[in-house]
Amino acid sequence: MPGFFQRLFRKRRTSPQTNLAETSTDQPTQPHSKPLAETAAEQTPAEQTLAEQTAGERSPDQTLLKPPQLIVGIGHSAGKQRDHNEDSLFTLTSTLFSDEIRLPFGLYIVADGMGGHQHGEIASGIAVRAMAGLVINEVFSPLISLPPTDPTESLQEIMRRGIQAAHLAILKQTPGGGTTLTGVLILGDQMTIAHVGDSRAYTIHPDGRIQVLTRDHSLVKRLVELGQITSAEAAVHPQRNVLYRALGQGEPIDAEIVTVPSPKSGYVLLCSDGLWGVVAEQEVFDLVTSAPSPAQACQSLVAAANAAGGPDNITAILIRLPD
Amino acid sequence: MDSNIDTGFTGQLQAGTTLSNRYLIQEAIGIGGMGAVYRARDLHFPNVIKLVAVKEMINQARDPLARETILRNFEREANLLATLSHPAIPRIYDYFTHKERSYLILEFISGKDLETILKETTGFLPEGKVVGWAVDLCDVLQYLHAHQPEAIIFRDMKPSNVMINQHDHVVLVDFGIAKTFQTGERGTIIGTEGYSPPEQYRGEATAQADIYALGATLHHLLTRRDPRFEPPFSFNERPVRQINPQVSPELESVLVTALQYDPSERFQTAEGMKAALLDVSRKTGLSQPTSPYTTKVAVPQASITPLWTFSCADEIRGTATYVRDVIYFGSYDHHLYALNASSGKLLWKYATDGGIVSKPAVFGDYVYSGSEDYRLHVVSTRTGSVTWTYFTNGPVRSSPYIAHGHVFIGSDDASLHAVNLANGRGIWKMDSGALIRSTPLVNQDDIYFGNEAGELFCLDFHGRIKWRFKAKRAITSSPVVSDSFVFISSLDAMLYALEAKSGWVIWRFHLDKGSISTPCLADGLIFTGSVDGNIYCVDIHSAKEAWRFSTEHQVTGSPVIYKDALYCGSVDGFIYCLEYRTGQLRWKFPTGNPITATPTIHDDVIYIGSTDHSFYALPAT
Numbered sequence: 008m009p010g011f012f013q014r015l016f017r018k019r020r021t022s023p024q025t026n027l028a029e030t031s032t033d034q035p036t037q038p039h040s041k042p043l044a045e046t047a048a049e050q051t052p053a054e055q056t057l058a059e060q061t062a063g064e065r066s067p068d069q070t071l072l073k074p075p076q077l078i079v080g081i082g083h084s085a086g087k088q089r090d091h092n093e094d095s096l097f098t099l100t101s102t103l104f105s106d107e108i109r110l111p112f113g114l115y116i117v118a119d120g121m122g123g124h125q126h127g128e129i130a131s132g133i134a135v136r137a138m139a140g141l142v143i144n145e146v147f148s149p150l151i152s153l154p155p156t157d158p159t160e161s162l163q164e165i166m167r168r169g170i171q172a173a174h175l176a177i178l179k180q181t182p183g184g185g186t187t188l189t190g191v192l193i194l195g196d197q198m199t200i201a202h203v204g205d206s207r208a209y210t211i212h213p214d215g216r217i218q219v220l221t222r223d224h225s226l227v228k229r230l231v232e233l234g235q236i237t238s239a240e241a242a243v244h245p246q247r248n249v250l251y252r253a254l255g256q257g258e259p260i261d262a263e264i265v266t267v268p269s270p271k272s273g274y275v276l277l278c279s280d281g282l283w284g285v286v287a288e289q290e291v292f293d294l295v296t297s298a299p300s301p302a303q304a305c306q307s308l309v310a311a312a313n314a315a316g317g318p319d320n321i322t323a324i325l326i327r328l329p330d
Numbered sequence: 331m332d333s334n335i336d337t338g339f340t341g342q343l344q345a346g347t348t349l350s351n352r353y354l355i356q357e358a359i360g361i362g363g364m365g366a367v368y369r370a371r372d373l374h375f376p377n378v379i380k381l382v383a384v385k386e387m388i389n390q391a392r393d394p395l396a397r398e399t400i401l402r403n404f405e406r407e408a409n410l411l412a413t414l415s416h417p418a419i420p421r422i423y424d425y426f427t428h429k430e431r432s433y434l435i436l437e438f439i440s441g442k443d444l445e446t447i448l449k450e451t452t453g454f455l456p457e458g459k460v461v462g463w464a465v466d467l468c469d470v471l472q473y474l475h476a477h478q479p480e481a482i483i484f485r486d487m488k489p490s491n492v493m494i495n496q497h498d499h500v501v502l503v504d505f506g507i508a509k510t511f512q513t514g515e516r517g518t519i520i521g522t523e524g525y526s527p528p529e530q531y532r533g534e535a536t537a538q539a540d541i542y543a544l545g546a547t548l549h550h551l552l553t554r555r556d557p558r559f560e561p562p563f564s565f566n567e568r569p570v571r572q573i574n575p576q577v578s579p580e581l582e583s584v585l586v587t588a589l590q591y592d593p594s595e596r597f598q599t600a601e602g603m604k605a606a607l608l609d610v611s612r613k614t615g616l617s618q619p620t621s622p623y624t625t626k627v628a629v630p631q632a633s634i635t636p637l638w639t640f641s642c643a644d645e646i647r648g649t650a651t652y653v654r655d656v657i658y659f660g661s662y663d664h665h666l667y668a669l670n671a672s673s674g675k676l677l678w679k680y681a682t683d684g685g686i687v688s689k690p691a692v693f694g695d696y697v698y699s700g701s702e703d704y705r706l707h708v709v710s711t712r713t714g715s716v717t718w719t720y721f722t723n724g725p726v727r728s729s730p731y732i733a734h735g736h737v738f739i740g741s742d743d744a745s746l747h748a749v750n751l752a753n754g755r756g757i758w759k760m761d762s763g764a765l766i767r768s769t770p771l772v773n774q775d776d777i778y779f780g781n782e783a784g785e786l787f788c789l790d791f792h793g794r795i796k797w798r799f800k801a802k803r804a805i806t807s808s809p810v811v812s813d814s815f816v817f818i819s820s821l822d823a824m825l826y827a828l829e830a831k832s833g834w835v836i837w838r839f840h841l842d843k844g845s846i847s848t849p850c851l852a853d854g855l856i857f858t859g860s861v862d863g864n865i866y867c868v869d870i871h872s873a874k875e876a877w878r879f880s881t882e883h884q885v886t887g888s889p890v891i892y893k894d895a896l897y898c899g900s901v902d903g904f905i906y907c908l909e910y911r912t913g914q915l916r917w918k919f920p921t922g923n924p925i926t927a928t929p930t931i932h933d934d935v936i937y938i939g940s941t942d943h944s945f946y947a948l949p950a951t
Contacts, residue, residue: 110832157799161827163837163873182364182390195831196814226531229562233591235528246531251562261559265871266827266836268813 075329076102077113077193080301082309082325086281087317093120093127094279094322095135095186099143103150112150113193114142115324117206118173119279121185121253130184134173134254138190141169146192163264166192166201170254170262177255185255188262189221189277193326198275199266204253206322207283210267211274211295217288222263224252274301275326278308281319285312301325341388342366348373349433350426353384364388364400365431369438372423381438382423389430404432407505410482411436418470418501439501444489444551454574457581459498460551461611466500467492467544468604475537475600483535487543488525489550524557525550528591538593541603545588545596552577552585565589572877572912580610634919637935637947638674642667646939648729649689649887649928651697656711657930657937658697659945660686666699666707667945668714671937674947678714682707688729688769689928691737693751698737700726706739706747708754718754722747724765728779729808733772734791740766740779748793760793769808769848776830778816780805786818786826788833797833801826806846807888810856815870819845819858825868837873841866848928852891852910857898859885865898865906867913877913881906888928892950897936899925905938905948919948 077100085092097116104110118134120127145165149156158165170188177184187204200208205223212218226249227241241247254260269275274295282291290311298304305323312321343366347355353370360367365386372380387404391397404427411422411434424435442450444463467487474482486504493501527542546557549565553573557565566589570582584606590596597603644663651658656677657669662685668677684702691698696717697709702725708717724742731738736757737749745759746766764783771778776796777789784801786809802822810817814830821844827836847859856870861884867876882902889898896910901924907916922942930937936948 108832157834161835161837162829194834195829197829197836199836226562230528232561233563235591249531257558259558261556263872266815267871268815 074102074104074109075111077111077329078301078327079113079115080303080305080325082282082305082321082323084281084309084313084317084321086320087313089320091128092320092322093131094118094281094320095120095128095131096277096322096324097135097139098324099139099147100326101147108155110150110195111193111329112147113326114139114147114190115193115275115277115326116188116190117277117279117322117324118189118254119187119204119206119281119320119322121187121250127184127186129181130177130186130255131188133176133180133184134186134188137173137176138169138188141172142166142190142192146194162192162194162199163266166190166199166264167262170201170203170260174254174260181255183255185253187250187279188254191275191277191326193269193275193328196269197266198269199264201262201264203260203262204250206277206279209276209278209291210270211276211292212270213272213296215292217292220265220267224250226251269328271328272330273328275328277322277324279320279322281317281321282308282312282323285315285318285321295325301327343368343386349384350424353382353435355384356381359383364390370435381440383420383436383438385434385436387432389432401427401432404434408434410505414474414477414482416470416473418466418473418499419505420501420503439493439495439503441493441495441501443503444492444494444547446490447494448489448551448554454554454576455551457552457577457614458611460548461581461607462498463492463494463500463551464544464548465604465607465611467502467547468600468607470500470502471537471540471544471600472604475540481537483537484540485530485535485543486525487540487547489547492547524560524562526562527593528563529593536593537599538596541588541596541600542590542593544600544603545585549585549589552581563591572914578610578614580613581607584610634917634948634951637949639947640667640669640674640676640945642943642945644685644943645923645941646943646945647685647687647926647941648939650930650937650939650945651690651692652930652932652937653692653711657945657947658690658692658699658711659937659939660688660690660699660701661939661943662687664701664703666690666697666701666709666714668697668711669945671932671935671947674945680707680709680714680716684725687727691730691732693732693737698730698732698739700728700730700739700741702726704741704743706730706737706749706754720747720749720754720756727767729769731770731772738770738772738777738779740768740770740781742766744781746770746777746779746787746789746793758793760787760789760795762787767806771809771811773811773830778809778811780807780809780818780820782806784820784822786816786828786833788816788830799826799828799833799835803844804846807858808848810849810851812851812870817849817851817856817870819847819849819860821846821861823860823862825849825856825858825866827870827873839866839868839873839875846886848888850889850891855910857889857891857896857910859887859889859898859900861886863900863902865889865896865908865913867896867910876911879906879908879913879915883924886926890929890931892931892936895950897929897931897950899927899929899938899940901925903940903942905929905936905946907950917951919946921946 079100095118099114101112116135118131120131149158187206189202189206192199200220202221205225208220210218227244227247230236231241294307295304305325308323309321343355356369358366359369365388368384370384372382389400408425420437491504525543525546527539552570570577642661642663646661648660655671657671660666664682666680682701682703686701688700695711700706706720722741722743726741728740735751740746742765745761747759748757762781764781766781768780780786782804784803786799788796801820804821807819816828816830819825823841823844825839841860843862845860849856849858856868863881865879881900884901887899889896896908899905904918906918921940924941927939934950936950939945
């Protein structure tokens with residue numbers, strides 16, 4: 008992920024002493040002390056709201072939206088150096104308001120098929136369909152059924168089964184194929200993230216914090232964690248693209264699944280390494296928060312990755328969460 | 331055999347199919363990525379039943395070069411097996427290829443592989459048994475590594491490749507690897523992740539690689555933690571004895587050596603590892619299979635001395651409340667007590683007409699307590715004289731919860747009661763349909779409580795149901811809310827995490843038995859007791875078990891986190907103090923009888939009652 012954090016710090020710091028070796032170890036949280044947040048803290052809430060409405064860089068998208076709803080944008084590009092796109096994506100956004108229930112529901116999936124294997128795009132497509140199909144049957148259908156029913160399993164169990172279904176579907180339909188998969192299920196105030204591989208999910212908080220919710224299943228990243236190689240060595244390591252876990256590969260497979268509260272008034276970004284490996288985190292933050300809508304933000308994100316050379320397929324799903 | 335191969339829908343051979351006019355397929359006994367393994371009968375022995383294992387490989391590669399490589403690897407396995415002779419290696423009888431399917435005919439091993447054994451058992455495997463298998467495995471590795479002209483590196487040691495035969499000896503299966511390391515443009519997956527040593531990623535295969543994988547296999551067997559679900563090379567971050575304290579320190583140390591990151595720091599030969607294992611069994615005397623519970627961990631007995639104790643006339647089952655240097659608690663002797671927290675001196679006691687098993691609540695100058703005399707009593711904290719009482723239609727075993735000018739309390743009359751705090755007037759009651767022993771919890775605009783029918787309710791302030799959730803058995807414990815999660819344990823042996831707004835189940839964690847213990851939270855971890863005797867620690871986001879600690883009897887009270895420690899009583903009569911991050915025991919303090927209450931901790935002092943009729947103040951250290 009050349010330049011990812013380098014650019015982050017280049018923007019933030021004037022002194023150039025920070026190098027890639029020291030800064031590219033991912034911390035789960037990268038707090039940004041945004042000047043905006045600092046000044047806003049001294050204002051009264053009323054002043055702050057006023058400031059938000061008038062400040063040029065606060066977009067219309069960031070004013071309070073009632074009732075609570077999910078707003079979604081996507082970006083998808085083969086990049087500049089590949090002739091076809093092996094990434095697949097899925098989005099489903101819905102809202103159910105009836106009686107006492109006010110439930111935003113969203114299911115978002117990014118899968119990055121593996122180019123070293125034949126038919127990367129087949130594997131990623133199969134994975135996305137299998138996962139989406141299962142979760143819709145097990146969660147979405149009960150939600151809108153009449154009378155309403157509860158799923159028989161927990162959301163985490165259903166997401167885990169979705170990952171298994173995707174894995175088995177690849178083994179069966181395109182043996183030898185492989186793909187990453189990162190899926191986010193938003194229901195109420197919680198979101199459940201399931202992932203295998205190195206496609207990432209981030210939360211972007213309005214106060215400037217960006218958090219990586221996933222841990223890449225990447226060999227060199229693990230070697231860095233163990234102190235066996237430095238981040239600088241990792242950046243040029245011959246096996247820097249090697250994943251130690253991917254769907255369709257190895258048996259059995261287990262997804263990493265976590266559930267965290269949705270960031271109020273914030274964003275969730277799902278993306279393949281064609282984006283996060285190329286565009287700096289700070290730039291991502293700036294593009295996301297300055298765009299008039301998630302859809303336009305995704306166009307800008309893809310454009311930024313392509314402007315940086317577009318070495319890999321680029322996929323982004325950006326979800327703006329309720330206040 | 332062209333036309334008569336009946337492969338059915340899945341591509342698997344059907345029972346009754348005959349291969350080469352000789353091997354009658356009986357059933358598939360294993361399914362892999364490239365084909366299946368079958369049990370078959372050799373028809374050349376018509377008068378006896380001679381079973382063979384038929385290993386099938388279906389070559390589906392489209393690229394001719396890849397097809398060729400796959401076929402060559404298959405033949406290599408056949409040729410390799412033909413040159414080997416060892417009791418822990420299956421004999422090969424034949425091999426042949428037809429179209430895209432190739433077959434090895436192997437000695438049939440009657441038994442189970444270690445992965446199946448792990449799946450079919452619960453609880454830890456006895457150390458003696460595992461050491462026995464490990465010695466066998468070292469022995470066969472030693473044989474392979476000494477092979478001439480070239481050492482054979484097995485490269486794929488893992489539980490599913492180790493069969494245990496009917497004589498409890500190991501047999502290595504699957505010599506089909508010869509896995510050459512390839513770097514793809516991206517993401518080529520190598521070996522069996524989880525068991526593979528770091529150098530396998532560099533394409534190196536040495537005797538020390540097999541030793542690492544054997545160490546990894548033994549680690550999995552002893553801890554039941556599947557390394558395929560953990561980050562690679564993380565074994566020594568999960569010390570065996572931290573997960574399974576029954577393992578001897580000697581065996582743990584053998585695994586630590588085998589699992590060194592740097593090959594030069596491992597055992598250099600299988601023989602060396604075998605010698606170390608034999609040393610272990612000599613030292614521990616566990617060379618014979620033993621029951622898993624024969625080893626006892628030495629525990630630090632308490633050098634803890636109570637600051638004071640106080641005796642009542644009957645059992646103390648409920649939890650105390652500390653407010654302004656006063657301890658309030660109820661007893662089965664019908665009294666509500668107020669003691670000076672520093673000295674343990676009695677300030678007053680107030681008599682009800684029934685046992686008190688719940689926790690009093692204090693608000694302002696009043697203490698609120700339910701009693702089995704059907705009433706909620708409100709008593710002056712200063713004088714111990716009654717201010718008002720509120721009647722329900724059943725014994726009150728739920729504890730009061732005070733919020734927004736109301737007291738909320740459940741009763742065995744199946745209702746949740748909302749009572750005006752000042753005058754004791756009932757505002758509303760909500761009939762839940764079953765006894766309520768669970769203490770209600772108010773969070774913002776929501777009221778949560780469980781009942782003995784296994785339902786968890788979320789009510790609004792008017793007592794209307796927002797949502798309800800049904801567990802399979804009673805919910806006696808109380809809910810805990812954090813970050814739009816509601817956590818609840820149930821007698822159905824689950825710890826649940828629900829979405830606070832909708833009541834949808836986010837995750838379920840399986841306990842060995844039911845729970846009436848109210849969970850507590852710290853640092854993204856949740857802790858709960860269970861009647862299976864364990865105290866569990868689970869990550870609230872991933873629902874993964876961080877650790878569990880076994881006491882000698884049911885844990886019905888709730889754990890409490892104070893500073894860096896967890897405190898919890900058990901029906902075994904002890905109060906336990908554990909490191910809350912690891913579950914390591916710091917000390918335990920014996921009371922005379924079962925403890926069902928939850929500790930109350932304030933200013934480094936633990937306050938807790940026991941069914942030995944005594945109330946204890948202990949230093950929290």
